[in-house]
Structures are given as structure tokens and as C-alpha cells.
Amino acid sequence: MSSSLAVKPQQATPPPAKRSRRQVSTLPLVAPSVVVLLLWMIVPLAMTLWFSFQRYNLLNPDARRFIGIENFTFILTDPGLWTAIGITLILVASVLAITIALGTLLAVLFDQDFPGRGIARVLAISPFFVMPTVSALIWKNMLMHPVNGLFAQITRGLGLGAIDWFADFPLLAIIIIVSWEWLPFALLILLTAIQSLDREQLEAARMDGANAIALFRFVMLPHLSRAIAVVAAIETIFFLTIFAEIFVTTGGGPGLATTNLAYYIFLKALLEFDVGGASAGGLIAVILANIVAIFLMRSVARNLDT
Amino acid sequence: MARKNSRLWLWTLLGWLAAAILFFPIFWMFITSFKTEVAAVSTPPQLFFQPTLENYVAIQTRADYSIYAFNSVAVSLGSTILALLLAVPAAYAMAFFPTKRTKGTLLWMLSTKMLPPVGVLVPIYILCRNLGLLDTRIGLIIIYTLINLPIVVWMIYSFFKEVPKEILEADRMDGANTQQELRHVLLPLALPGIASTALLSIILSWNEAFWSLNLTTADAAPLTAFIASFSSPQGLFWAKLSAASTLAIAPILIFGWLSQRQLVRGLTFGAVK
Numbered sequence: 001m002s003s004s005l006a007v008k009p010q011q012a013t014p015p016p017a018k019r020s021r022r023q024v025s026t027l028p029l030v031a032p033s034v035v036v037l038l039l040w041m042i043v044p045l046a047m048t049l050w051f052s053f054q055r056y057n058l059l060n061p062d063a064r065r066f067i068g069i070e071n072f073t074f075i076l077t078d079p080g081l082w083t084a085i086g087i088t089l090i091l092v093a094s095v096l097a098i099t100i101a102l103g104t105l106l107a108v109l110f111d112q113d114f115p116g117r118g119i120a121r122v123l124a125i126s127p128f129f130v131m132p133t134v135s136a137l138i139w140k141n142m143l144m145h146p147v148n149g150l151f152a153q154i155t156r157g158l159g160l161g162a163i164d165w166f167a168d169f170p171l172l173a174i175i176i177i178v179s180w181e182w183l184p185f186a187l188l189i190l191l192t193a194i195q196s197l198d199r200e201q202l203e204a205a206r207m208d209g210a211n212a213i214a215l216f217r218f219v220m221l222p223h224l225s226r227a228i229a230v231v232a233a234i235e236t237i238f239f240l241t242i243f244a245e246i247f248v249t250t251g252g253g254p255g256l257a258t259t260n261l262a263y264y265i266f267l268k269a270l271l272e273f274d275v276g277g278a279s280a281g282g283l284i285a286v287i288l289a290n291i292v293a294i295f296l297m298r299s300v301a302r303n304l305d306t
Numbered sequence: 307m308a309r310k311n312s313r314l315w316l317w318t319l320l321g322w323l324a325a326a327i328l329f330f331p332i333f334w335m336f337i338t339s340f341k342t343e344v345a346a347v348s349t350p351p352q353l354f355f356q357p358t359l360e361n362y363v364a365i366q367t368r369a370d371y372s373i374y375a376f377n378s379v380a381v382s383l384g385s386t387i388l389a390l391l392l393a394v395p396a397a398y399a400m401a402f403f404p405t406k407r408t409k410g411t412l413l414w415m416l417s418t419k420m421l422p423p424v425g426v427l428v429p430i431y432i433l434c435r436n437l438g439l440l441d442t443r444i445g446l447i448i449i450y451t452l453i454n455l456p457i458v459v460w461m462i463y464s465f466f467k468e469v470p471k472e473i474l475e476a477d478r479m480d481g482a483n484t485q486q487e488l489r490h491v492l493l494p495l496a497l498p499g500i501a502s503t504a505l506l507s508i509i510l511s512w513n514e515a516f517w518s519l520n521l522t523t524a525d526a527a528p529l530t531a532f533i534a535s536f537s538s539p540q541g542l543f544w545a546k547l548s549a550a551s552t553l554a555i556a557p558i559l560i561f562g563w564l565s566q567r568q569l570v571r572g573l574t575f576g577a578v579k
Binding site: 026028029030032033034036037040041043044045047048051106109110112113114115116117119120121122123124125126127128129130131132133134135136137138139140141142143148150153157180183184185188189192227230231234237240241243244247248249261262265266269270275278279281282283285286288289290292293296297300301304 | 322325326331332334335347350392393398403409411413419421422425428429430451455512513516519531534547554559561562563570
């Protein structure tokens with residue numbers, strides 16, 4: 001991405017004074033990884049950039065020609081793109097809010113010592129290891145189906161009628177599914193962070209007469225703030241390109257109700273075969289992701305000492 | 307004492323309630339896989355029923371199921387081995403012989419992870435098509451290796467950094483050469499870390515569903531794509547879908563349970579320990 005950061009590892013030349021440092025040339029060890037990643041980063045991105053200035057349709061590849069910024073003016077004036085960006089932002093913001101708020105509460109809960117905590121924790125983090133296509137289809141068919149789904153059966157049994165989730169609240173349904181998949185991630189990371197909290201500090205605060213809410217507000221939350229920032233950044237990068245859950249449930253619909261940026265580009269690329277337009281959309285996705293990535297990279301860099 | 311006791315009860319209740327709610331969809335899928343197709347959609351939903359293995363038999367006898375399962379295994383193992391072969395030397399060099407470029411290299415590797423897959427969907431699709439890698443296991447293995455390589459490097463790097471320098475120094479004083487040092491000292495110490503890194507890499511590859519859905523159709527399609535094929539509306543095969551899903555997630559669920567602690571390190575690039 002930011003190719004200015006691309007660096008070739010230097011030959012290690014340890015100072016001769018340090019006898020225990022063996023003379024090892026690290027270049028051949030690091031170079032393979034660096035080279036493949038460099039190719040992986042630069043080649044597709046350069047191609048995306050190149051294609052975005054061309055009229056290029058896979059159904060009619062001979063009509064390919066340079067058209068300047070026409071792809072950009074076309075998709076930037078396409079209301080579908082702005083809808084997709086809006087849906088992407090709603091999706092990211094809602095799932096972030098849900099997973100971090102509930103994840104923090106659950107992390108505090110699972111930090112307590114209660115009988116069977118180990119097993120309960122294992123059960124609670126399980127959804128994270130379920131492949132996205134399975135998660136989406138469990139929810140779509142067995143839980144949210146308007147006729148035979150469990151939710152509909154329960155609400156009808158209570159005389160409340162049934163909700164047709166994917167027709168009436170499609171985006172909410174996607175938000176619920178993705179939150180279910182990622183809440184365990186937030187829980188797992190935040191629980192690890194809480195457990196690194198100094199117990200003596202907690203005890204001291206308790207001795208000073210702090211109640212549970214004050215403890216949480218003034219001791220735990222400040223301690224967790226960095227972990228929360230990391231969770232938010234990592235999740236955002238994944239949420240910007242939610243795809244499989246939409247692919248197997250709503251297919252972006254009804255209408256464009258659940259077409260996020262990833263799905264919009266997918267429709268352009270592999271259904272309309274519009275390489276130029278999809279590439280222009282891809283660049284917009286890259287720019288959005290980069291804005292988030294900068295925050296994550298800063299947070300990680302601060303914690304890294306080599 | 308009574309107050310402490312009631313608090314313990316409250317925590318126990320809340321903890322188990324949260325676990326039950328989060329795990330419920332998986333549990334429901336699991337028991338549905340032992341129902342007949344009719345029982346799976348019955349009203350009211352049945353919690354107690356005569357269990358049957360017919361769905362598992364039906365899935366196993368579908369000739370193509372074994373192809374999908376094999377593809378998943380081949381692609382996740384292949385990409386994990388390839389990523390380890392690339393990452394272990396790099397992590398070793400950067401952990402034990404850091405230069406002033408090491409930090410920059412590590413951060414740059416991480417930054418490649420920030421590239422959203424949709425941003426490069428078109429060129430990767432066209433490259434794979436032109437190179438004959440579309441719908442091949444090799445194509446997926448290459449892509450998964452590249453996707454997971456930064457995480458694998460980071461995780462192994464952080465495990466290597468934890469190896470106490472004194473042990474290596476002492477061994478050197480005893481006149482061990484680099485090879486002996488690697489084999490007898492470093493490898494045994496780092497093996498648990500490498501194993502949990504491999505587990506994370508397998509989990510991520512197994513569950514990857516953007517490239518597998520976009521780059522495979524039949525020959526190289528892994529289980530993620532197989533399950534997605536159940537989303538078409540013709541007929542409701544919930545019991546069979548449940549059985550196929552249970553088979554598809556069971557190994558990874560167990561891997562995840564085994565390595566939950568170490569996963570945090572890999573998933574946050576060492577930013578949370």
C-alpha cells in the first residue's frame with residue numbers, strides 16, 4: 001500500500017566488539033517474504049490503478065481504450081455508489097458499537113471467577129471460529145426464516161406474529177449476524193487485556209471505597225482504552241469488506257438495501273464485467289481502508305520494540 | 307458472606323446465560339443435523355426427537371462432498387506450510403539480528419494486510435485467469451499464503467523475542483554452531499509458538515470466504531463455497547445443510563478452543579498480550 005514504507009532489509013553488520021553476536025547475513029532470510037509481499041502489494045494495486053483509467057469490459061475486451069477519469073466521474077455520480085458507501089458506514093459503525101460495548105461487558109463478566117468459567121468462555125467465543133457462510137445460513141434459515149425459523153415460531157407462539165427479517169429489516173439482519181460472529185473476537189481480546197490489569201491496583205481502589213461502577217469507570221476502562229482502539233481498528237478493516245454474509249443471504253437486496261461497497265464492486269466486476277468501473281470503486285475502498293489503517297498502524301508501532 | 311455468595315450466584319448465572327445465548331445458534335444447528343428434513347422444519351420446533359444419522363450419510367455419499375472437504379484441507383495446509391517456510395527464516399533473522407530497518411520492515415508487512423481484498427478483486431481475478439490459476443487449488447494456496455504471511459511473521463517474531471537471550475548465549479559459549487543452536491535450543495523452545503501460529507493460519511484459511519467464493523467454481527471450491535451453494539432457494543434442506551455445516555466447522559472449532567490464548571497475540575499483531 002504505502003510503498004514509501006517498502007524497505008529492503010539491510011545486511012546485518014553487528015559491531016565486532018560484541019563477541020556473542022554471530023556474523024549472519026539476514027538478507028537471504030528476510031528477502032523471500034519481503035519480495036513476495038512487495039509483489040502482492042504493488043502488482044495488483046498498479047493494475048487496479050491502470051484499469052481504472054480504461055474502458056475495459058471483459059465481455060468486449062477488444063473495445064479496450066484509455067478514457068482518463070471517465071470511470072471515476074461515472075461511478076462518483078452513480079447514486080448506487082453513495083448508497084453503498086452509506087450502507088458500508090452504517091454496517092461498520094453499528095457492528096463496532098455492538099461488539100465493543102457488549103464485548104467490554106462480557107470481558108468484565110468472564111474475568112470473574114465463577115464455577116465452569118472455562119467452559120462458558122469456550123462456548124462464548126465459539127462463533128468466531130464458524131466460517132462466515134455457515135454463520136449466515138444458520139441465521140438466515142434456522143433462526144430468522146419468516147415461516148419455519150425459530151424466532152418466527154416463538155413470536156407466533158406468543159401471538160405476536162412473525163418478522164420477515166430479510167424482507168423488512170435486511171440491513172439489521174446482516175448487522176446481527178456479523179455482530180454475532182465478531183462479538184467473541186472483541187470479548188477474547190478485551191478479556192486478555194483485562195487480565196493483564198494489576199490486581200493490586202484494583203484492590204487498592206476497592207480499599208479506598210470505590211464501588212463497582214467507579215472501579216469500572218476509573219480503573220478498568222482507562223486500562224482497556226488501548227485494547228479497545230486496537231479491536232476497533234482491526235474490526236473496521238474486516239467490516240469494510242463484509243462480503244460472504246451478504247452473498248449467501250440477501251445478495252445485496254432487496255433493491256440495494258444491503259449492497260455495501262464490497263458487494264457493489266463485486267457486482268460491477270463479476271456480474272457486469274465492467275473492469276474499469278470496478279477498479280475505480282476498488283481504489284475508493286483502498287482509500288477508505290487506508291484512513292483506518294493509519295490509526296491501527298500507529299497504535300501497533302507504539303507497542304513494538306525491536 | 308451472604309452478600310459474597312449472592313454475588314457469586316449472580317456472576318455464575320450471567321456468565322452461563324451469555325455463553326448459552328452466544329452458543330445457541332451452533333447448538334441449534336448441531337441438533338438439527340440429527341433430525342429428519344420434516345422434523346427440521348416442524349412447528350413447533352422439536353427439542354426432543356428420534357435422532358437420525360441419515361443426513362450425515364447423505365452428505366458423505368454425495369460424491370462431490372469429499373472433493374470440497376479435500377480442497378479445504380489441501381488449501382489450508384498448503385498455504386500454512388508455505389507461509390511458515392517463508393516466515394520462520396524472516397522472523398528468526400528479525401528477532402535475533404535486528405537492524406535499524408527491522409521495525410520498518412515489520413510494520414510495512416503489517417500494512418499489506420490493510421489492503422481491502424475488494425480493492426484488488428479485478429486484477430487478481432484477471433491475473434488468475436491469464437495464468438490459468440482460476441479455480442485451482444494452487445491459486446488459492448498462493449493467495450492465502452500471501453494474505454496470512456504478515457500475521458504469521460508477526461506471531462513467530464513475537465515468540466522468538468520471548469526466547470531468553472541468555473540461553474542462546476550460554477549455548478554459544480559452549481561452542482555450538484548456528485545449526486546446532488537452531489536445532490537443539492531454538493526449535494524446541496519455539497515449537498509451541500510455531501504450532502499455535504500454524505493453527506491460526508489454518509483457521510483463517512479454512513474460514514476465508516471472499517477469495518474462495520470469487521475465484522473458485524467447481525474444481526477447487528472449498529467447504530465455504532460448498533456451504534454457500536445451499537443458499538439457493540430451491541427446496542429447503544435444512545437438516546442436510548446442518549449436517550454439512552457441522553462437519554465443516556467441527557475441526558476448526560476444536561482448533562480454536564485449543565489455541566484461544568495464543569490467538570490473541572496473532573490476531574492483534576502483538577498489540578494486546
